[in-house]
Amino acid sequence: MNTPAAPQVSLAKERIQILLLEGVHDSAVEVLKQHGYSNIKTLKTSLNEDELCEAIKDVHFIGIRSRTQLTAKVFAKAEKLAAVGCFCIGTNQVDLEAARDNGVVVFNAPFSNTRSVAELVLAEIIMLLRRIPEKNAAAHRGGWDKAAKGSFEVRGKVLGIVGYGHIGTQLGILAEQLGMQVRYYDIETKLSLGNALQVSSLNELLKQADVVTLHVPETPQTQWMIGAQELAQMKPGAVFINASRGTVVKINALADSLKSGHLAGAAIDVFPVEPKGNDEQFESPLRGLDNCILTPHIGGSTQEAQENIGIEVVGKLVRYSDNGSTLSAVNFPEVALPAHEGSRRLLHIHHNRPGMLTRINQLLAEQNINVSGQYLQTDSKVGYVVIDIETPPKSTIADDLLVAMRDIDGTIKARVLY
Numbered sequence: 001m002n003t004p005a006a007p008q009v010s011l012a013k014e015r016i017q018i019l020l021l022e023g024v025h026d027s028a029v030e031v032l033k034q035h036g037y038s039n040i041k042t043l044k045t046s047l048n049e050d051e052l053c054e055a056i057k058d059v060h061f062i063g064i065r066s067r068t069q070l071t072a073k074v075f076a077k078a079e080k081l082a083a084v085g086c087f088c089i090g091t092n093q094v095d096l097e098a099a100r101d102n103g104v105v106v107f108n109a110p111f112s113n114t115r116s117v118a119e120l121v122l123a124e125i126i127m128l129l130r131r132i133p134e135k136n137a138a139a140h141r142g143g144w145d146k147a148a149k150g151s152f153e154v155r156g157k158v159l160g161i162v163g164y165g166h167i168g169t170q171l172g173i174l175a176e177q178l179g180m181q182v183r184y185y186d187i188e189t190k191l192s193l194g195n196a197l198q199v200s201s202l203n204e205l206l207k208q209a210d211v212v213t214l215h216v217p218e219t220p221q222t223q224w225m226i227g228a229q230e231l232a233q234m235k236p237g238a239v240f241i242n243a244s245r246g247t248v249v250k251i252n253a254l255a256d257s258l259k260s261g262h263l264a265g266a267a268i269d270v271f272p273v274e275p276k277g278n279d280e281q282f283e284s285p286l287r288g289l290d291n292c293i294l295t296p297h298i299g300g301s302t303q304e305a306q307e308n309i310g311i312e313v314v315g316k317l318v319r320y321s322d323n324g325s326t327l328s329a330v331n332f333p334e335v336a337l338p339a340h341e342g343s344r345r346l347l348h349i350h351h352n353r354p355g356m357l358t359r360i361n362q363l364l365a366e367q368n369i370n371v372s373g374q375y376l377q378t379d380s381k382v383g384y385v386v387i388d389i390e391t392p393p394k395s396t397i398a399d400d401l402l403v404a405m406r407d408i409d410g411t412i413k414a415r416v417l418y
Ligand SMILES: NC(=O)C1=CN([C@@H]2O[C@H](COP(=O)(O)OP(=O)(O)OC[C@H]3O[C@@H](n4cnc5c(N)ncnc54)[C@H](O)[C@@H]3O)[C@@H](O)[C@H]2O)C=CC1
Pocket: 089, 090, 110, 113, 114, 117, 162, 163, 164, 165, 166, 167, 168, 185, 186, 187, 188, 215, 216, 217, 218, 219, 221, 222, 243, 244, 245, 269, 270, 297, 298, 299, 300, 301
């Protein structure tokens, strides 16, 4: 049996603590305030594990970008945490299972910065094929490298996209406008847009392409997927771009390939180890290579993208906080129940075991409570049910009920929303 917790009714909005890290855009704070949330702390940097364990104790909602690692250890300390907002696409920085097992819902922004990444990569393709990085570096040192040797138009060249998702497809369309021939490799069979062609293996793509660009998520399959062997498959003089995740490429192998001249150039936005904030030193074996464009993980860092992400992710956090909706959560059963006039709303998150809903409903029946709406969804590990009950407006029955609901064996979290 769970230890009965003290009754806890819906928290007043001003008491709901929100921590936003990594310079999340001001639009997030504005939307939170518009919805009545005022207890908001913002930090420009991420925090390390120990700092997070301390900072997260009283926090109900946390917002992060790609740098903050939310580990099982952090979730174990996050007793009050209801949800995480990843103000980015990638969620590899969050232990999603640990979050789910602790009843914490994780949201992200799957679209808002994709155009920004595609535009940056398009610009890099042109810069790399024209050998601008080396010429730029030489000019800064007083050099004057006016030569066409090794410089090419992008028109007619083969662009090889690894990962043909939201970013890869947009990039493919933009590149075709410049006359590039688009080929892509993806583990899924995809609808080819424009004249793009799917190829059947990574090696085939690497052999055909003048430009290879990575747009895959960080997964066990993509970890270190590009090393010395793969780079050796690429055409001599080809160029390489990574704006996906730093763990996809063996960075020393890439440095060797650039130094040897096998690859003519590279543009890298993401690194196996990245500084925690802007005041920390950046270390990389690629530093000092004139034929390599290095950017500080800013593929999605445009005003437009960040403003939209702030609005999108906060919208999801507010919907969860205000009415329990988990629609578009990345680690949780998706539930959205329309509000029932005059009802009070209960949320129950539990381990997915047979009979959980029966036990909850038995409890309601024993207390003579009428259910006006109920919606349960489960995944392999957890169940999440939103329940609207009919009670007189000033009744305290929900408080007693909450204690009993928490007492049901298998309960992870239960709360009264309103
Ligand atoms: N540099 C930056 O600032 C940004 C980086 N990103 C990174 O870009 C990644 C891709 O973003 P989206 O295109 O929006 O994701 P997406 O989920 O729409 O597309 C990813 C594609 O990769 C494919 N894929 C997965 N595993 C693969 C494998 N082993 N081999 C080949 N293909 C594989 C998927 O089937 C999917 O089509 C994100 O997961 C994130 O890590 C995203 C935004 C900004």
